Amino acid sequence: MLPRQGLPTVRVRLSDRGAVEARIASYHGVSFPEVLAAVDYLRDPGDSVIAGGSLTLGLGNRLSDLDIVISGPASAESSRVPLQHWLKSLRVDVWKLRADAMDELVGRAEAVLGGEGPVAGAFGDMFEEADLKLLHRVAFGLPIEGPGIQPAASRSYRAIAGDLLVREYAERMREAAFVAQLALAAADPLGAALSARLAALSSLHATIYAHGLPFTGDKWLGERVTTDAPELAERHALYSVLPEPDADVAAFVRSAVRASEHLSGLELSLAALAAQGRFDAGDLELYPAGTARFLVSVDRDGLWEVTDAEAAAWNGRSGRGGWACDPGRAAGLKLSYDLYAAGIASLRWERGLPVAELAFAREDIA
Amino acid sequence: MKASGSGAGRLAWCQSQALWLNLALVARLEDLEGAVEARQSGLVRYSAMAIGEDCALILALTERHEKPLPVRSMRAGWALARIRDHALWPECWRLIRSFELSQTNEEIAAACRRLVASTRAIVGQVPDGLTHDGYFPMLALTREWYKLLDALGQKGFFPDEWTRDRSPKGTA
Numbered sequence: 001m002l003p004r005q006g007l008p009t010v011r012v013r014l015s016d017r018g019a020v021e022a023r024i025a026s027y028h029g030v031s032f033p034e035v036l037a038a039v040d041y042l043r044d045p046g047d048s049v050i051a052g053g054s055l056t057l058g059l060g061n062r063l064s065d066l067d068i069v070i071s072g073p074a075s076a077e078s079s080r081v082p083l084q085h086w087l088k089s090l091r092v093d094v095w096k097l098r099a100d101a102m103d104e105l106v107g108r109a110e111a112v113l114g115g116e117g118p119v120a121g122a123f124g125d126m127f128e129e130a131d132l133k134l135l136h137r138v139a140f141g142l143p144i145e146g147p148g149i150q151p152a153a154s155r156s157y158r159a160i161a162g163d164l165l166v167r168e169y170a171e172r173m174r175e176a177a178f179v180a181q182l183a184l185a186a187a188d189p190l191g192a193a194l195s196a197r198l199a200a201l202s203s204l205h206a207t208i209y210a211h212g213l214p215f216t217g218d219k220w221l222g223e224r225v226t227t228d229a230p231e232l233a234e235r236h237a238l239y240s241v242l243p244e245p246d247a248d249v250a251a252f253v254r255s256a257v258r259a260s261e262h263l264s265g266l267e268l269s270l271a272a273l274a275a276q277g278r279f280d281a282g283d284l285e286l287y288p289a290g291t292a293r294f295l296v297s298v299d300r301d302g303l304w305e306v307t308d309a310e311a312a313a314w315n316g317r318s319g320r321g322g323w324a325c326d327p328g329r330a331a332g333l334k335l336s337y338d339l340y341a342a343g344i345a346s347l348r349w350e351r352g353l354p355v356a357e358l359a360f361a362r363e364d365i366a
Numbered sequence: 367m368k369a370s371g372s373g374a375g376r377l378a379w380c381q382s383q384a385l386w387l388n389l390a391l392v393a394r395l396e397d398l399e400g401a402v403e404a405r406q407s408g409l410v411r412y413s414a415m416a417i418g419e420d421c422a423l424i425l426a427l428t429e430r431h432e433k434p435l436p437v438r439s440m441r442a443g444w445a446l447a448r449i450r451d452h453a454l455w456p457e458c459w460r461l462i463r464s465f466e467l468s469q470t471n472e473e474i475a476a477a478c479r480r481l482v483a484s485t486r487a488i489v490g491q492v493p494d495g496l497t498h499d500g501y502f503p504m505l506a507l508t509r510e511w512y513k514l515l516d517a518l519g520q521k522g523f524f525p526d527e528w529t530r531d532r533s534p535k536g537t538a
Contacts, residue, residue, distance in 0.1 A: 061409075063400030081528050086498055176439060191443040194462075198439055219397060219416075222408015240411065242463040300434055301376065341444060343436035 027062040028090035047072035048146030052137030071097035106151040118352040135161045136215035165209040173202035181270040186337035189249040196256035200239035203260040210360035229365040265359025278322040281345040375518040384427040386523035410471045418461025421485040
C-alpha cells in the first residue's frame with residue numbers, strides 16, 4: 001500500500017460572484033437578479049440557488065450554459081431532467097433537488113469510499129456522470145441566493161467529492177489499461193490504442209482531482225492541465241492523439257500504461273490485472289447446429305456464429321457464470337476481448353481502488 | 367414499405383439510439399463553436415473526437431442494426447469496425463484519432479461541420495433542442511419514439527439517470 005504523500009499542491013481557483021456575473025453580463029447582457037427571477041417559480045421557501053459548472057470555475061465560453069441547483073429545507077420534489085430556460089442568449093439549466101437529496105448522495109459517496117467494492121459507475125453512467133457532476137456543482141458551486149448547501153457528512157464535503165473522483169477515474173484507468181493490453185493480444189490495434197488513450201487520460205484526471213481541483217467533466221481536461229497543471233500538459237498532448245493504424249501501436253500502449261503506472265503507483269500489467277477481473281456474459285450459451293456453432297443470448301435476443309477455435313476457447317473458460325483470463329492462453333484472451341468489445345460480455349473487478357492505495361497526489365503538477 | 371419481421375424491435379432500438387445521438391450532436395457542435403471562438407484548443411479537440419465517435423456510431427447503428435452496444439469506452443472502436451467500408455470512415459477516424467497541435471482550431475471545426483453535414487445527409491436532419499424553436503419539436507419527436515419503443519418492448523434512449531427510480535434519490 002502506498003501512503004498518500006503531502007497535501008494538494010494546486011490551489012483551487014474559483015471565480016467569485018462578481019467575476020462570474022460580469023462574465024455572463026459581457027456575453028449575454030444578463031444579470032444574476034434576472035436569472036433569479038426566471039427560476040423563482042421553482043423555489044420553495046428557504047431554497048438556496050447555487051450556480052455551478054464551467055462558467056463558475058474559470059472555464060466555459062460564450063456558448064456555455066449556466067448550471068443552477070435549487071434546494072432547501074422545504075424542497076419536497078426533485079426534477080428528473082435538467083429544466084431549460086433561456087434569458088436572451090443565455091441558456092440556464094436548472095436541477096431542483098429534494099431537501100434530503102444531497103444528504104443521500106453524500107452518504108452514498110462516503111459509504112462507497114469506505115468500502116472495498118468498485119465504484120463501477122455507481123455515480124452515473126460512465127460518461128453522463130450525473131451524480132458526480134451534481135456532487136461537484138454543490139461542493140464547488142457559487143451561492144447566488146441563500147446559503148450554500150451543507151449536506152450532513154463526517155468530513156469536508158469537497159474532500160469527499162474529490163476522493164470519489166480520484167477513485168472513479170483510477171478504476172476507469174485500470175480497466176482501460178487492462179483492455180488495451182487485451183486488445184493488443186487479440187490483434188485489435190485500433191481498440192488497443194483507444195483504450196490506452198483512455199487509460200492515460202483517466203490517470204491525468206485522477207491526478208488533478210487528487211490535487212484538489214474541481215470536476216468539470218472530461219471535455220475540459222485539455223484546458224484544465226494547461227491552466228492549472230502544466231506539469232501534465234505534455235503528457236496530455238502525448239496521449240491525446242492516437243497513432244496511425246500502421247504505426248507502432250504496441251509502443252503507444254506500453255507508454256500509456258507506463259505513464260498510468262507512474263502516476264497511480266499501481267502495477268497495471270496484463271498479468272497483474274487479469275487476476276483481478278472476471279468477465280461475465282450472462283445467459284450466453286454455446287449451441288452446435290450441424291456444422292455451425294452459435295453463441296446465443298435469449299436475454300439480449302442475440303445470436304453470434306463462432307469458429308471451432310472460438311467454440312473451443314468458450315468451452316475452455318476457467319469457470320461458469322464469470323471467468324478470469326489466463327494471460328498464457330491466447331485463444332481465451334482473444335475470445336474474452338471480442339465478447340467484451342462487442343458488448344456481449346461485461347467486466348467486473350473483485351475490488352475497488354481505495355484512495356489510500358493510490359499515489360496520484362504524490363508529485364507537484366503546477 | 368420495408369418489412370422487418372422479428373427484427374422489428376432491434377431495428378427500432380438501433381434507429382432510436384442513432385436518433386438520440388443525432389439530437390445530441392447540437393450540444394457537441396455548441397461546445398465546438400464556443401471553443402473555437404474562445405480559442406480553447408483542448409475543448410476544440412475533445413469536441414471533434416466526440417463528434418467523430420458519435421457520427422461513426424450513428425452510421426453503424428443506422429446501417430448495421432446491431433445490438434447490443436458495448437460499454438461507452440468501447441463504442442468508438444465498435445463503430446469504426448462496423449463502418450470500415452463506408453465512405454465516411456476516413457473522416458470519422460480523423461476526428462476520433464484527434465489532431466496534432468499544429469492543426470488550427472478552424473481547420474478542425476471545418477472537418478467537424480463537414481462530417482456532421484455528411485452524416486445528416488444520410489440519416490436525416492433533427493430539431494435543435496438547444497434553441498427556443500427546436501426544444502418542443504425535439505420533445506415531441508422523442509415522445510413519439512418512446513411510444514414506438516414501448517410498443518415493441520424496447521428500452522429507451524434517455525440516460526439512465528433521467529429515468530431510473532432511484533440514485534440519485536434527489537434527481538430520480
